[in-house]
Amino acid sequence: MPVGELFNPRSIALVGATDKSGWSISTLTNLRTHGFRGPVHLVNPRGGVVHGEQAFRGLSDIPGQVDLAYVMVPTTAVLSVLREGAKLGICHYVILTAGFGETGPEGAALEAEIVGFARENDLTVLGPNGNGFINAAADVTPYGLPIPSPLLRGSVGVVLQSGALASSVLGFAQARNVGISLLTSMGNESLVTVTDVIDYLVDDPATRAIALFLESVRDPAAFSRAARRALLAGKPIVALKIGRSRLASRTAQAHTGALVGDDNVIDAAFRQLGVVRVRSLEDLIITAGLLAEVGPLPGPRIGVVTPSGGASEIIADRAEDEGLELPAFAPQTVARLREIVPAFGTVQNPLDVTGYVLIDRTLLGRALEAVTADPGVDAVMLLSDLPRIAPPDPAPVYATFAASAKRMAEAPMPVVVVSNVLTDVTEFGRSVQREAGFPYVAGGIEHGMHAIGAAVRWSRAYRAAVEAASGAVPAKAVASTPSITPASTSAVEPAVEGGTGVWAEHRAAALLSSAGIPVVPGELVHDEESAVAAAVGFGYPVVLKAAAEGLGHKSDIGGVRLGLSDARDVERAYREVVAAAAAVPGAGRVGALVQPQRGGGVELLAGVVRDPAWGLTLAVGLGGIWVEALRDTALRVLPVDAAEVRRALDELRGTALLRGARGTEPADLDAVAEVVAQVAAFAESLGDDLESLEINPLLVRGSHVEALDALITWRDRPER
DSSP states (O other): OOOTTTTSOSOEEEETOOTTOHHHHHHHHHHHHTTOOSOEEEEOTTOSEETTEEOBSSGGGSOSOOSEEEEOSOGGGHHHHHHHHHHTTOOEEEEOOOOSGGGOHHHHHHHHHHHHHHHHTTOEEEOSSOOEEEBGGGTBOOBSSOOOSSOOEEEEEEEESOSTTHHHHHHHHHHTTOOEEEEEEOTTOSSSOHHHHHHHHHHOTTOSEEEEEESOOSOHHHHHHHHHHHHHTTOOEEEEEOOOOOOOOSSSSOHHHHHOOHHHHHHHHHHHHTOEEESSHHHHHHHHHHHHHHOOOSOSBEEEEESOHHHHHHHHHHHHHTTOBOOOOOHHHHHHHHTTSOTTSOOOSSEEOOGGGGTOTTHHHHHHHHHTTOTTOSEEEEEOOOOOSOOSOOHHHHHHHHHHHHHHHHOSSOEEEEOSSOOOOOHHHHHHHHHHTOOOEESSHHHHHHHHHHHHHHHHHHHHHHHHHHTSSOGGGSOOOOOOOTTOOOSSOOSSSSOOSEEOHHHHHHHHHHTTOOBOOOEEESSHHHHHHHHHHHOSSEEEEEEOTTOOOGGGGTOEEEEEOSHHHHHHHHHHHHHHHHTSTTOOSOEEEEEEOOOSSEEEEEEEEEETTTEEEEEEEEOGGGHHHHOOEEEEESOOOHHHHHHHHHTOTTHHHHTTGGGOOOOOHHHHHHHHHHHHHHHHHTGGGEEEEEEEEEEEETTEEEEOOEEEEEOOOTTO
16 A cells, blocks of 8 residues: 555645543644644533633534545544545544554444544555554644654654564664654554555665554565565665464474464565564664765675774674684774873774774774775774763864764774673763764664674575576575565465375375476285285384374384394284384374384484465474484475575574585485475475474484475365
8 A cells, every 4th residue: 555645745724623631732842842833723522621722523624635634533423524525535544542443342343433434435544442653754743642842853763563662772773873755653553554564665765764653464475575675776674573372383284384384484475575673762773873884885794993892702602603703903993093092902803992992083094094904804883982971172072983984984994882881872972973974873783783693684685585586596596586476376376185184194295296396106005914015025124113193203103124134023023113103193004114114324304394474484404312302403484496595594503414524425405305396396286274393303323304294284175
């Protein structure tokens, strides 16, 4: 839904204005004191004087056109306001009023009436149950809570699925001198959605970064489309997504379901879409502020200039946490710094120029100039606090900061400024920053380092997306930004029609093998003689597994026997596993699956499970007995290619095992990635009936990749 006209009205009517309402008082005050230049009309059914101004009894009494109606009437009166406004050609509404879908069935019914009427009459509605918006870039502020002064105008667009936190976020942004372009409190999102606002901000020239506070992603497909637009436009999205759930199993049978929790899937989807995820409101604003200031960073190699040895050590620790590199300075940089830094200082990265900065005000700036010329550095972090208290003669302070700002502007690489701790920027600090042209200062080493790490990761995703979109490199060679189509019907014709229940290994393996996926050979048998014959055919040693429809974890019931070396072993194993399976309620006809014994290598899990919102999701990680114990898994929302699977493998804590730890044979990770990508594509081809498909273990030995066990679960679709 286009929202450009909603956020840029030339005239506004406050419907339900009354001296008894703090919302009404605040909204009018905000419009009057923060620059709105158009007419503001007050509407009260009794007319008279409201807030010291003459009020109209209804929208119909207002002379001239109204572009936006800001509705504050009782819940049951909202629809009548929309009806009156629609007759007058008023197309845009902010509904402050609560008492709708958030209150239960009765409120939801009222909200549904509003939505139906709005759609029939092509109305744009923000809310209900929201505070409105602040379009700082255009001086339009129909917002129901007090706006602190001064309203800082800048390049961060803020979208919040929370009314109560909006003012706190606004206040913190001001405290850290982060200017906003637009802030919206979404309310119930009955019509205008977060995605609609993201689309607006992507096209908004005043916005350079987007900050989201999300309680839910209501439409993952639409969100994915908007996020990809933002990434290609070079506008970072930073998101604080709350509601992390305890990991819960999606199916009773597959290990994969226990590894893929709602929050884990969102993490994976955000990474694939280039959305930066943070864990606090402070990080939300600080990271968005930094990304809006510096834009893409060339790489992870950071040179650090500080006036503190202790801070240098904190920065080194946090750099490792964030995956940032602090390379040694080049010889020419070291030589130049030795001429600058006092003799009692140590020239290294991070660079502590020492407390001598209190004597030589040029020291920090000269050191910064030397480090920004280092050929082995992608960006420089400068640890510097804005002044808090004005001295008797502030002129030297202004001059020092202006000189530093000039050096940073002329530097051949980005310079990111971070303060020691997270404190408010004072009015004097704000004036120094403004008058000296000093760049944005990220608040505190902890938050600043997190923001730099996030900026590096986003920059990598941005460059990859642009290269892929331009066709400069093959799509498989860059970080994946897939066309995630959550919870949708696959475009591929299903390979199987009408699958039901749980397909145990013998049936699942046959299906995988038919698709060209490498599967260990096996033979289903129903008597001891056939079991021995199969074992002889494969050659000893062999494995015997219980086989019955709906039988999932065979090892849990004692239904697996390994290392069988002769006919007597096979006969005894057959009797034991069949008895174990027969004891399972509803097992049906029971037999055994005979397979050749495999050994060596590393066992992985490759599973696909359906997330109810985002659709099919791949989990790849250490398998076998280590699945639940280590939970070392990387997730990706489908579709994925082999290059993306390869990056997922690199994320595993146990990747050293795959690379040949302690002299073991290294795995051919490209071969593994190809097979796992093939499994993922095949899962997609099975259509909407698939609930989960799991291979555990997937044996990897050098370039040999082979599924040793498989399980397929189909969705319970009673309507079929």
